[in-house]
Amino acid sequence: MAKAAYLGVGGVARKVKSMYIGVGGVARKVKKGYIGVGGIARLFFTSEQLLTYYGTATALNAARTNLAGASVGNYALFAGGQGTTGTSTVVDAYDTSLTRTTPTALSFGRYSLAGARVGNSALFAGGQTAASAFSAVVDAYNTSLTQTTPTGLSTARGNLAGASTGNHALFAGGQTSSGGTNAVDAYDNNHTRTTPTVLSAARYNLSGTSVGTTALFAGGRDIGVFSTVDAYDINLTRTTPTVLSAVRRNLIGVSVGNYALFAGGTPDGNTVSTVIDAYDTNLTRTTPTVLSVGRWNLAGANVGNFALITGGQASASANSAVTDAYDLNLVRSIPAVINTARYNLAGANVGNFALFGGGQTGSSAYSAIVDAYQVT
Numbered sequence: 167m168a169k170a171a172y173l174g175v176g177g178v179a180r181k182v183k184s185m186y187i188g189v190g191g192v193a194r195k196v197k198k199g200y201i202g203v204g205g206i207a208r209l210f211f212t213s214e215q216l217l218t219y220y221g222t223a224t225a226l227n228a229a230r231t232n233l234a235g236a237s238v239g240n241y242a243l244f245a246g247g248q249g250t251t252g253t254s255t256v257v258d259a260y261d262t263s264l265t266r267t268t269p270t271a272l273s274f275g276r277y278s279l280a281g282a283r284v285g286n287s288a289l290f291a292g293g294q295t296a297a298s299a300f301s302a303v304v305d306a307y308n309t310s311l312t313q314t315t316p317t318g319l320s321t322a323r324g325n326l327a328g329a330s331t332g333n334h335a336l337f338a339g340g341q342t343s344s345g346g347t348n349a350v351d352a353y354d355n356n357h358t359r360t361t362p363t364v365l366s367a368a369r370y371n372l373s374g375t376s377v378g379t380t381a382l383f384a385g386g387r388d389i390g391v392f393s394t395v396d397a398y399d400i401n402l403t404r405t406t407p408t409v410l411s412a413v414r415r416n417l418i419g420v421s422v423g424n425y426a427l428f429a430g431g432t433p434d435g436n437t438v439s440t441v442i443d444a445y446d447t448n449l450t451r452t453t454p455t456v457l458s459v460g461r462w463n464l465a466g467a468n469v470g471n472f473a474l475i476t477g478g479q480a481s482a483s484a485n486s487a488v489t490d491a492y493d494l495n496l497v498r499s500i501p502a503v504i505n506t507a508r509y510n511l512a513g514a515n516v517g518n519f520a521l522f523g524g525g526q527t528g529s530s531a532y533s534a535i536v537d538a539y540q541v542t
Contacts, residue, residue, distance in 0.1 A: 214471075215470045215471045215472070215541045215542070216541065216542050217469075217470070217472050217474075217491055217499070217501055217539060217540070217541055218501065218502075218539065218540055218542070219489075219501050219502035219503075219504075219537075219538075219539055219540075220519065220538040220539060220540040221505075221537075221538060222505050222535055222536060222537055222538065223260060223264040223266065223521065223536040223537075223538050224260075224264070224265075224266040224536065225534040225535060225536060226244060226256070226258050226266075226523055226524055226534040226535075226536060227256050227258050227266075227268050227534075228249050228254060228256050228534065229249055229250070229524070229532040229533055229534035230246075230247030230248055230249040230254050230256070230277075230524050230532055230534075231247055231248055231249075231277070231510040231511075231524060231525055231526035231532050231533070232246075232247050232248050232277040232278045232510045233245060233246050233247030233254070233277065233279075233511075233512045233523070233524045234246055234247075234279045234280055234281040234290055234293075234328075234512055235281055235465075235467070235512035235513050235514035235521075235523065236281030236282060236283055236288035236289070236290065236328075236514055237283060237288060237514050237515050237516060238283055238286065238287060238288035238307060238308065238309055239286065239308075239309030239310075240261050240262050240309070240516065240517065241259045241260065241261055241288075241307075241309075241311060241516060242259070242260045242514035242515060242516035242519070242521050243257055243258070243259050243260075243269075243281070243288050243290075243307060243514060244257070244258045244512055244514065244521075244523045244524060244536075245257045245258075245272055245279070245281065245290045245305070246272055246275065246276050246277055246279050246290065246293060247277050247524055248277035248532075249532050250530075250532060252275070253275035253276050253277055253294075253295055253296075254272075254275050254277070255271035255272040255273075255274070255275040256268065256271060256272075257269050257270070257271060257272060257307070257313075258523070258536075259307075259311055260514075260516055260519075260521060260536070261516065261517075262516055262517030262518070262519075264516075264519060264521075264538060267311070269307060269311040269313060270311075270312075270313040272290065272303075272305050273303060273305055273313070273315050274295070274301060274303045274305075275295065276292070276293030276294055276295050276301045276303065276324070277293055277294055277324070278292075278293050278294045278324040278325045278341075279291060279292050279293030279301075279324065279326075280292060280293075280326045280327055280328035280337055280374075281328050281512075281514075282328030282329055282330050282335035282336065282337065282374070283330050283335060284330055284332075284333070284334055284335035284353055284354065284355055285354075285355035286308050286309050286355075287306045287307065287308050287335075287355075287357065288306070288307045289304055289305070289306050289316070289328070289335045289337075289353055289357075290304070290305045290306075290307075291303070291304045291305075291319055291326070291328065291337045291351070292304075292319055292322070292323050292324055292326045292337060292340055293324045294324035294325075294341075298343055299343075300322040300323050300324050300340075300341065300342055300343065301322055301323075301324070302318035302319040302320075302321065302322035302323070303315070303318055303319075304316045304317070304318055304319060304353070304357075306357055314357070316353060316357035316359065317357070317358075317359045319337060319349070319351050319359075320349055320351050320359075320361050321340070321342060321347050321349040322342065323339075323340030323341055323342050323347055323349065323370070324340060324341050324370075325340055325341040325370040325371050326338060326339050326340030326341075326370065326372075327339055327340075327372045327373050327374035327383050327386075327419070328374050329374030329375055329376050329381035329382065329383065329419070330376050330381055331376065331379050331380060331381045331398060331399065331400045331402070332376075332379045332400060333354060333355070333379075333400055334352040334353060334354055334360075334381075334398075334402060335352070335353045336350060336351070336352050336353075336362070336374070336381045336383075336398055336402075337350070337351045337353075338350045338365055338372070338374060338383045338396070339365055339368070339369050339370055339372045339383060339386060340370050341370035341371075345368070345388055345389070346368040346369045346370045346386070346387070346388035347368050347370070348364040348365040348366075348367065348368040348369075349361070349364060349365075350362050350363070350364055350365060350398070352398075352402055360402070362398060362402040362404065363402075363403075363404040365383065365394075365396050366394055366396050366404075366406050367386075367388070367392055367394050368388050369385075369386030369387055369388045369392050369394070369415075370386055370387060370388065371385075371386050371387050371415040371416050372384060372385050372386030372387075372392070372415070372417075373385060373386075373417045373418055373419035373428060373431075374419050375419030375420055375421045375426045375427070375428070375466075376421055376426060377421055377424065377425060377426035377445055377446065377447055377449075378424070378447040379399065379400040380397050380398065380399050380400075380426075380447070380449065381397070381398045382395060382396070382397050382398075382407070382419065382426050382428075382445060382449075383395070383396045383397075384396075384410055384417065384419060384428045384443070385410055385413070385414050385415055385417045385428065385431055386415050387415040390413075391413045391414060391415050391433050391434070392413060392415070393409040393410040393411075393412065393413040393414070394406070394409055394410075395407045395408070395409055395410060395428075395445070397445075397449055405449070407445060407449040407451065408449075408450075408451045410428060410441075410443045411441055411443050411451070411453050412433065412439060412441050413433050414430075414431030414432055414433050414439050414441070414462075415431055415432060415433075415462075416430075416431050416432055416462040416463050417429060417430050417431030417439070417462065417464075418430060418431075418464050418465060418466040418475060419466065420466030420467065420468055420473045420474070420475060420513070421468055421473060422468050422471070422472060422473035422492055422493070422494060422496075423471065423494035424446055424447050424494075425444045425445065425446055425473075425492075425496060426444070426445045427442055427443070427444050427454075427466075427473055427475075427492060428442065428443045428445075429441070429442045429457055429464070429466065429475045429490075430442075430457055430460065430461050430462055430464050430475065430478060431462050432462040436482065438460035438461050438462055438478075438479070438480060438481065439460050439462070440456035440457040440458075440459070440460040441453065441456055441457075442454050442455070442456060442457060442492075444496055452496070454492060454496040454498065455496075455497075455498040457475065457488075457490050458488055458490055458498075458500050459480055459486050459488045459490075460480065461477070461478030461479055461480045461486045461488075461509075462478055462479055462509075463477075463478050463479050463509040463510050464476065464477050464478030464479075464486075464509065465477050465478070465511045465512055465513040465522050465525075466513050467513030467514055467515050467520040467521065467522065468515055468520065469515050469518065469519060469520035469539060469540070469541050470518065470541035471493055471494045471541070472491045472492065472493055472520075472539075472541065473491065473492045474489055474490070474491050474501075474513070474520050474522075474539055475489065475490045475491075475492075476488065476489040476490075476504055476511075476513070476522055476537075477489075477504060477507070477508055477509055477511050477522065477525060478509050479509045484507075485507035485508055485509055485527060486507055486509075487503035487504045487505075487506065487507035487508075488500070488503055489501050489502070489503060489504060489539070491539075501539060504522060504535075504537040505535055505537050506527065506533060506535050507527065508525035508526055508527045508533050508535070509525055509526060510524075510525050510526050511523060511524050511525030511533070512524055512525075518540050518541050518542070519538045519539065519540055520538070520539045521536055521537070521538050522536065522537045522538075523535070523536040523537075524536075
């Protein structure tokens with residue numbers, strides 16, 4: 167079934183990206199065009215993006231879990247993690263052709279770190295260096311993949327969350343040797359660190375994402391499990407929007423268009439959640455169609471007009487390969503599954519691709535797989 171229209175220009179076939187028709191003297195954009203073939207209407211043109219599973223890219227340089235993903239310029243980066251030889255310093259970079267390179271390693275190996283972007287830099291902050299040892303290290307990579315080490319976090323911690331307001335990369339919450347923290351560190355385009363108002367509740371295993379120029383941090387755990395949401399605007403002023411519709415931790419945050427989504431998670435380490443909470447640019451909460459499969463320790467990434475949510479643990483003994491996609495109107499579709507069911511993987515985007523790398527399939531079974539979804 168053809169879904170593209172072409173027009174001859176100077177003897178060369180040019181793909182038509184937009185098509186208009188006059189209605190009542192006004193040009194209206196055509197989203198889909200059909201033509202009669204054998205008495206049946208066949209789609210020959212669509213201006214809507216198509217999302218497909220591309221396949222697997224070159225594997226990570228080293229199999230690892232609890233790594234972090236972030237994007238900068240023409241690269242998707244996967245940094246740190248834990249593998250068979252312990253904590254990792256490895257950084258894998260994928261360009262818009264999905265060619266993999268390995269930039270300068272992290273200045274310190276760690277897992278359960280967080281990634282976020284500000285300006286022309288991707289920052290990787292915090293993490294764990296051992297079961298009860300935490301890091302304050304921050305590594306930055308610019309659009310040329312040159313690495314620098316900004317001032318460290320104000321509090322060493324792992325299982326924290328990252329998000330961006332546009333002018334700042336924020337790293338919020340996390341786990342310390344004495345439990346959860348409410349610390350928030352903000353880095354501007356020059357990597358200068360400030361410390362905004364702390365979270366309204368100390369917690370770790372929370373998730374962060376952005377909508378417009380607002381960074382949101384949701385869920386998490388400390389002594390209990392939270393439904394709390396904290397929002398930071400472009401001036402780093404904190405507000406507390408309507409809470410999540412259900413308490414949960416180890417959820418994932420991802421954005422699409424005018425929405426920040428928080429999906430999945432667990433309230434107790436046994437029960438899995440299918441819930442998605444969506445916050446618009448006014449921080450009004452709605453609840454779109456739930457995930458097709460409940461899971462936690464899942465990953466998210468966006469590409470084009472889609473937010474993708476994939477992988478995770480569907481139960482204590484079953485991993486998931488399912489991917490759910492939400493478009494600009496929060497309509498859910500279910501693309502092809504990822505190559506291998508796994509959890510504690512990471513997501514990042516580059517060009518027309520959303521990538522999901524690493525993770526684990528069992529307690530000591532680590533993955534180097536990178537799955538790619540493409541928009542056309």
